[in-house]
Amino acid sequence: MSEHYDLVLAGGLVFTMRDGEEPFFATVTIADGRVRGIIPGTESVWDSNRSSETAVYDVRGMYVTPGFIDIHAHDEFGDGDIVEQALLRQGVTTALAGNCGSGPLFPESEAAHANPWINLYYLVGNRVLRRAASQNDRYSPCSGEQRRVMCDLLGESMRLGAMGLSLGLEYEPGASFGEICDLARIVAKFDGLVSVHTRFDDYRCVDAVREVIALSRDCGVRVEISHLGSMTMSHTDECADAIDSAKSEGLPVSFDCYPYDAFCTNIGSAVFDDGFAERWRGKGPEYLEAVSGRFAGKRLNWKTFTEMRREEPDGTVIAYIMDQEEVERCVAHPDCVIGSDSYYQGDGGAHPRLSGTFPRALKVLRKRGYGWNGAIKKLTSMPADILRIDAGRLDAGAIADIAVFDPEKFTDRATYEDPFLPPDGMRMVITRGRAALEDGVLSDAPSGKLRKK
């Protein structure tokens, strides 16, 4: 009796990421959007079950892994398909979007992403909630009534399928601990996740991390500390130690990082409020490069900084203030998972993390002593376990989200000069059982899905 397969990946080295399993040569069969079987051996054991419609790919010499999971993405700025496609080209098949306080209310995310290139989960952002409750001043605390409105809106989004809440505390200095506790308790009721862009990115960063730990402890909520490397200049090890001891207390605290020594955000944000250069030990506007608008491609000075901040507050700047060695240490921390923090506002300005995070993270991990299995785990089963989603492992019956790449050639090419350059060496990406990318060419139609918690 023969079984029908839609797609067969024959003879690659398969990383299932099932607990404790080392990679082995196998053929992966796929039907109806799911993995049907993983048959050990390099031989054509699938041949007897082959029907004429089966697309068979010889992937000998390739690594076959679960599609990567991006735990920290932004796909909420009206950027069309650019972020999704940039992630897909790196092997990402699932992302958590709406981070740093920016995620829309869930019905809006659902309407805007009916047909995405990858699987998307969404967070609701505290900035969005504050505006919806008519708190338009980022420096002011919310009233009791405003807090009640925010809780109602968040509860409604959670009921409809949001993954949780994102806090952009550096961006909304007025959000008090009491205010974010109210919101976190709603998320806890739904067993959701709170992702946190912490309050301070300077010498106070350890306190900022402790605030998130206290949030988890006081509200009984799972927390994910966002892009740690970009928030903890010179103090990353202390912050990681604080997280380690919270975990040993049994608190559900996790963190992510992208493998670059510069961050990227809007120049009008509170990040660049008075005194930022002092906070960063003298790193002033000359450490900032405009990547959109009138000053695109230029390092700033106080005069152009002030002009851009006033006239183009939504303009994008890259801040070259972190230390590569410190960031890499963070990426290589055994508990750190990978998040791209990719975003694109449609203004031409972007950070290479948009197109290069995942191959680059693998390179950093390999360089710092990780084997392939351990490195791939940080991009697949580890984030899946944090998010508690059905992804990140290859097994019979699992949704067929798969990356197939050449281990010798898989490398990032994106640079600060050209942040849109896709990586080399990604042979194929399968999203929900369909070949979404083949040798750099996208398929005709997206096959991802807006996912509900």
Ligand SMILES: [Zn+2]
């Ligand atoms: Zn952020």
